[in-house]
Amino acid sequence: MIEYGKEIIKRIKLEHIPNKLLSIQITPESLWNKQQEIVKIWKNFITKDENHFITLLENIGVDSKSLITRKCHICRREIRFSEFFKINSPLGIGKSINIWQNENIDFYCIDCGKSN
Numbered sequence: 001m002i003e004y005g006k007e008i009i010k011r012i013k014l015e016h017i018p019n020k021l022l023s024i025q026i027t028p029e030s031l032w033n034k035q036q037e038i039v040k041i042w043k044n045f046i047t048k049d050e051n052h053f054i055t056l057l058e059n060i061g062v063d064s065k066s067l068i069t070r071k072c073h074i075c076r077r078e079i080r081f082s083e084f085f086k087i088n089s090p091l092g093i094g095k096s097i098n099i100w101q102n103e104n105i106d107f108y109c110i111d112c113g114k115s116n
Contacts, residue, residue, distance in 0.1 A: 035090040042089035046082050053082050060093070068101055072109035079107055 027035075046053045054064050070079040084107065085096050099105060 038090045039087065043086045046086050050080075050082050053085075057093070062093070062097060067097070068103065070100070070107045072112050073106040074108060074112040077109045077111075079109055083110065 057064050064081070067081050070081075070084070071077065072079055081097075081100055084100055085093070087110075088096050088099070091099070
């Protein structure tokens with residue numbers, strides 16, 4: 001998170017604040033490590049049997065058939081929600097679905113995403 005100091009808290013208009021960066025907060029290493037553990041757990045679960053992941057979604061009230069069909073913005077390869085969630089699992093299922101369903105966001109497959 002980037003802050004412009006106490007001026008934001010006082011709700012002074014940003015155009016009157018000099019463009020000077022005062023602080024940057026970076027994800028602490030301990031939180032990063034926890035997020036990577038979450039990713040590893042979900043990747044193992046989904047990779048082992050993707051049908052169990054679909055069943056889990058159905059059990060919590062998510063109709064997997066209602067999820068938008070996505071294609072890579074570059075190569076046009078189809079991307080499944082499970083592929084997206086494997087990487088973004090620290091966001092949680094709800095937030096991941098909200099992002100996935102947002103038609104204003106372009107998605108990239110794993111191969112094209114690595115090259116950008």
